[in-house]
Amino acid sequence: MTLIKSISGIRGTIGGRRGNNLTPADIVDFTSAFVSFIRKKENKEQLKIVVGRDARISGEIVSKITTSTLQSLGVNVIDLGLSTTPTVEMAVVKHSADAGMILTASHNPMEWNALKLLNRNGEFISSDEGKELLELVEKNDFEYVGVKKLGSYTRYDNAISDHIDEILKLDIVDVKAIKAADFSVALDTVNSTGGLALPQLLERLGVRKVKILNGEPTGVFAHNPEPLPEHLTGIASLMKKEHFDVGFVVDPDVDRLAMLTENGDMFGEEYTLVAVSDYVLQSHNGNTVSNLSSTRALRDVSLKHGVEYNASAVGEVNVVQMMKDTDAVIGGEGNGGVIYPALHYGRDALVGIALFLSYMAKSKKSCSDIKRLYPQYYMSKNKIEIKQDMDVKAILNYVAKKYEHYQVSRIDGVKVDFDDSWVHLRPSNTEPIIRIYSEAASEPIAQHIANKIQADIREFLNGN
Numbered sequence: 001m002t003l004i005k006s007i008s009g010i011r012g013t014i015g016g017r018r019g020n021n022l023t024p025a026d027i028v029d030f031t032s033a034f035v036s037f038i039r040k041k042e043n044k045e046q047l048k049i050v051v052g053r054d055a056r057i058s059g060e061i062v063s064k065i066t067t068s069t070l071q072s073l074g075v076n077v078i079d080l081g082l083s084t085t086p087t088v089e090m091a092v093v094k095h096s097a098d099a100g101m102i103l104t105a106s107h108n109p110m111e112w113n114a115l116k117l118l119n120r121n122g123e124f125i126s127s128d129e130g131k132e133l134l135e136l137v138e139k140n141d142f143e144y145v146g147v148k149k150l151g152s153y154t155r156y157d158n159a160i161s162d163h164i165d166e167i168l169k170l171d172i173v174d175v176k177a178i179k180a181a182d183f184s185v186a187l188d189t190v191n192s193t194g195g196l197a198l199p200q201l202l203e204r205l206g207v208r209k210v211k212i213l214n215g216e217p218t219g220v221f222a223h224n225p226e227p228l229p230e231h232l233t234g235i236a237s238l239m240k241k242e243h244f245d246v247g248f249v250v251d252p253d254v255d256r257l258a259m260l261t262e263n264g265d266m267f268g269e270e271y272t273l274v275a276v277s278d279y280v281l282q283s284h285n286g287n288t289v290s291n292l293s294s295t296r297a298l299r300d301v302s303l304k305h306g307v308e309y310n311a312s313a314v315g316e317v318n319v320v321q322m323m324k325d326t327d328a329v330i331g332g333e334g335n336g337g338v339i340y341p342a343l344h345y346g347r348d349a350l351v352g353i354a355l356f357l358s359y360m361a362k363s364k365k366s367c368s369d370i371k372r373l374y375p376q377y378y379m380s381k382n383k384i385e386i387k388q389d390m391d392v393k394a395i396l397n398y399v400a401k402k403y404e405h406y407q408v409s410r411i412d413g414v415k416v417d418f419d420d421s422w423v424h425l426r427p428s429n430t431e432p433i434i435r436i437y438s439e440a441a442s443e444p445i446a447q448h449i450a451n452k453i454q455a456d457i458r459e460f461l462n463g464n
Contacts, residue, residue, distance in 0.1 A: 011114030033136040052083030053103035055192040055217035071151040084254035086348035092122035104253040107226035177361035179206025188235040192252035227258035239264035256336040257349035261368040269336040270295040279359035281305040286329030294334030313412035380446040
């Protein structure tokens with residue numbers, strides 16, 4: 001089965017049978033349920049909803065089905081066309097819309113697509129709201145309007161430009177310094193909408209020397225679209241052969257940012273947020289937030305600046321809520337997701353690029369020099385398959401009890417903080433597995449910790 005209905009939306013592979021894959025019927029049902037949910041939440045009949053999409057091949061078809069369904073429910077649609085996730089988030093607020101829909105499967109391969117759902121603040125709906133929406137999907141009780149009440153359709157093509165306008169207004173983005181630095185930049189935009197947004201951003205930041213790999217937004221991804229080191233050999237090779245000050249890589253919907261140093265080495269997705277946070281905290285006093293599975297280096301940087309660091313449950317909506325609760329000035333996730341609330345509460349690779357280039361320009365440090373400023377941790381990512389007879393709750397309780405003399409968090413699964421390392425176990429929301437992330441000062445130690453936890457789990461299962 002490759003259709004996943006979750007509290008954050010619906011995603012699946014295109015084609016196949018209704019209920020098993022992402023078919024037109026499933027798109028209609030989910031869109032209709034979302035309208036019902038927003039009408040109840042906003043207590044109004046006439047809605048305005050913003051829609052945008054990434055460049056994947058199925059995007060145009062999915063967009064036509066989605067926007068036509070919205071109109072058939074009497075909703076006025078503002079269609080941004082090819083866009084980015086953070087751009088759609090900001091457009092919801094700019095256009096005073098009641099909600100937003102982003103048609104993207106993020107880092108999934110091109111066979112996939114998805115509907116991601118935003119509230120009137122341009123933020124993802126909460127887990128409780130997602131549960132309510134799923135109940136509406138199951139009821140499948142929707143009423144469509146007559147011809148005289150069909151919703152309107154408006155195409156709006158300047159959303160990316162609007163987004164960049166707001167980035168350039170930020171006092172912390174130093175366009176003058178960036179222009180004076182005369183940077184040369186390499187890009188890999190994986191044949192999606194980053195190919196439209198990043199060159200425009202860099203041009204307006206005054207960066208004149210830009211080389212783009214996979215810049216045409218065809219939706220036929222030149223490599224696996226998740227920006228992990230093993231998928232970025234092309235841009236790494238380019239940077240080793242030619243001179244660039246920094247390389248930027250985004251995923252198909254441009255909410256994750258990976259970077260490469262001038263040597264073509266990986267900066268490390270976990271360290272995107274760390275470096276940007278360090279820059280922000282140099283001039284803006286305030287707290288920081290990342291999720292429980294993100295690197296400890298952000299905590300170290302926060303302590304250096306004398307501010308409070310907090311860890312949330314995994315998931316952007318959870319990070320955002322904790323940022324609001326703790327008055328954080330910067331936060332995000334270790335997958336390259338930078339959230340800068342002075343702009344908006346959403347992961348945004350575009351603002352991440354603007355902030356990092358400002359850091360490089362003002363500090364006059366190279367990309368690799370900046371990386372060396374931070375303690376280098378190594379992360380090991382493992383998983384255990386959940387079989388039908390496994391009691392996942394009992395497994396987590398066993399691990400928490402065994403390591404109770406250390407600092408244990410039960411916010412999201414079980415996280416154990418040791419003196420110089422940590423391990424985090426949590427059941428996946430999308431796969432029948434328990435994810436096991438561990439981090440330490442060296443790769444062998446990080447893997448040793450993961451192996452020890454897996455042995456603990458086997459010991460528990462054998463004894464039960």
